[in-house]
Amino acid sequence: MYYEDFQVGDTSKFGAYEVTESEVIEFASKYDPQFFHLDNEAAKDSLFGGLCASGWHTCAMFMRMLVDRFPPDNGSLGSPGINNLRWLKPVYPGYVLSVKDKVKTCRLSESKPGVGLVCMNYEVVNQHDLTVMTVESNAFFKCRNS
């Protein structure tokens, strides 16, 4: 995918990432050891009502689906940041996540010749089309033949 491959308003849906209890606990043990991400029994008494993935784990799973859609060695050049990340619903083991995207804006970089900046709106949904996370992300892409 190169900069020229994006058009404002384009939409797509991709990915199928199965959330497992073991991976939820493994990620949380390293990076977000709060009881509602670690202990199924204790989590029943939390705001979430059960063991659920760290919000950052959901971001990581989202990223993996994104990279699989835009494979390495293509025109992707990374991201300067994101806006308005919202964890709308708990992400429970057993969910199968996918991503819906929509191209919001496209513009050429003023400082980097041959590079364009694409702003996308993303929704992460489960297998029942429940939206669990939304995020607006900027990403740099090479221009074709640059």
Place this chain on the structure above:
Amino acid sequence: MYYEDFQVGDTSKFGAYEVTESEVIEFASKYDPQFFHLDNEAAKDSLFGGLCASGWHTCAMFMRMLVDRFPPDNGSLGSPGINNLRWLKPVYPGYVLSVKDKVKTCRLSESKPGVGLVCMNYEVVNQHDLTVMTVESNAFFKCRNS
């Protein structure tokens, strides 16, 4: 830490997370397999000039420092989301990250009795006080004695 422990304008600095090449590659292999996060040689030709951590890995390391500051079983009730996450500089192996925070706003939840929402500005800095990431985060905290 409970809701009442936060005052607008309060600042602090905490954490010391050493970024290692093996952890950068391990995280990226699972969640962000782009060459500049996986292969030191190939990364030299990227925009980043060398192997660097996935931005989501930096978020995960930031979260670990945050949880260690606000230990489990305290008043922390999770987060509904974040605003304006910016990956300002590449995060290279050898960096030792820490977090600077500042309380931006505090308010009681209208829908959840006994719960307050604290908005914090965070900077993630390396051992030379270079700011590598900024983020504005909302978090729910229990009110004391609620």
